[in-house]
Amino acid sequence: xxxxxxxxxxxxxxxxxxxxxxxxxxxxxxxxxxxxxxxxxxxxxxxxxxxxxxxxxxxxxxxxxxxxxxxxxxxxxxxxxxxxxxxxxxxxxxxxxxxxxxxxxxxxxxxxxxxxxxxxxxxxxxxxxxxxxxxxxxxxxxxxxxxxxxxxxxxxxxxxxxxxxxxxxxxxxxxxxxxxxxxxxxxxxxxxxxxxxxxxxxxxxxxxxxxxxxxxxxxxxxxxxxxxxxxxxxxxxxxxxxxxxxxxxxxxxxxxxxxxxxxxxxxxxxxxxxxxxxxxxxxxxxxxx
Numbered sequence: 333x334x335x336x337x338x339x340x341x342x343x344x345x346x347x348x349x350x351x352x353x354x355x356x357x358x359x360x361x362x363x364x365x366x367x368x369x370x371x372x373x374x375x376x377x378x379x380x381x382x383x384x385x386x387x388x389x390x391x392x393x394x395x396x397x398x399x400x401x402x403x404x405x406x407x408x409x410x411x412x413x414x415x416x417x418x419x420x421x422x423x424x425x426x427x428x429x430x431x432x433x434x435x436x437x438x439x440x441x442x443x444x445x446x447x448x449x450x451x452x453x454x455x456x457x458x459x460x461x462x463x464x465x466x467x468x469x470x471x472x473x474x475x476x477x478x479x480x481x482x483x484x485x486x487x488x489x490x491x492x493x494x495x496x497x498x499x500x501x502x503x504x505x506x507x508x509x510x511x512x513x514x515x516x517x518x519x520x521x522x523x524x525x526x527x528x529x530x531x532x533x534x535x536x537x538x539x540x541x542x543x544x545x546x547x548x549x550x551x552x553x554x555x556x557x558x559x560x561x562x563x564x565x566x567x568x569x570x571x572x573x574x575x576x577x578x579x580x581x582x583x584x585x586x587x588x589x590x591x592x593x594x595x596x597x598x599x600x601x602x603x604x605x606x607x608x609x610x611x612x613x614x615x616x617x618x619x620x621x
Contacts, residue, residue, distance in 0.1 A: 348519025357416030375491025477585030
């Protein structure tokens with residue numbers, strides 16, 4: 333894995349420069365990890381562990397989300413004329429589909445019923461890619477904390493943690509690539525098109541924030557059986573650790589987000605929106621909430 337020490341200032345890299353473009357694509361290609369979902373050695377589970385896995389309601393939603401994201405990202409590769417950036421986006425689409433394949437293999441091995449989602453066809457390449465990317469920034473941030481919660485609490489046995497660790501690290505790479513791609517994409521536009529691009533990004537972000545606010549409010553109410561909307565934000569209840577506070581979950585998410593992104597070249601821009609919102613909420617809400 334290619335890593336640059338954290339003391340290299342991000343300001344040393346000009347957004348949209350040839351160096352930024354090269355680093356954006358090359359970092360993603362160099363940190364790709366090979367594995368084949370269909371060859372996964374799944375750990376044996378106790379009856380209690382198996383029953384817990386089978387009872388979790390979010391497997392179908394997880395597969396559907398990865399299916400939409402992978403098709404959206406793969407199609408968006410045609411937006412890029414630069415070969416290395418286009419190859420990186422194509423690779424991300426492959427990795428997203430690999431996540432879906434891994435979940436399907438898990439479901440098959442542990443006898444969890446899920447339906448194969450229909451192939452998703454993007455209607456607007458850039459807008460759909462932006463929507464998927466900003467959504468992944470929110471989902472991955474909470475997934476980092478939830479994964480650590482499941483790992484540290486023992487709710488997921490070590491064998492399963494080992495299987496899904498590469499998936500979580502790939503999500504960190506995906507959001508790091510995305511925020512740098514957005515900055516790079518904007519820099520390549522004529523000055524008169526940049527305001528519209530910024531407004532489109534802002535509108536998509538507002539839609540994502542509004543969706544998460546609704547879900548956060550729902551944390552104080554009992555969840556309907558089988559509810560999976562924004563499942564990365566509500567999954568702590570499904571995992572059987574509903575007594576964890578939102579304050580505690582945000583703290584864990586912030587810690588894990590920083591830890592996972594610290595592995596990569598410090599000259600690349602870091603996601604700031606979701607961690608920034610989380611830090612504000614973390615400071616404002618009581619520790620008991």
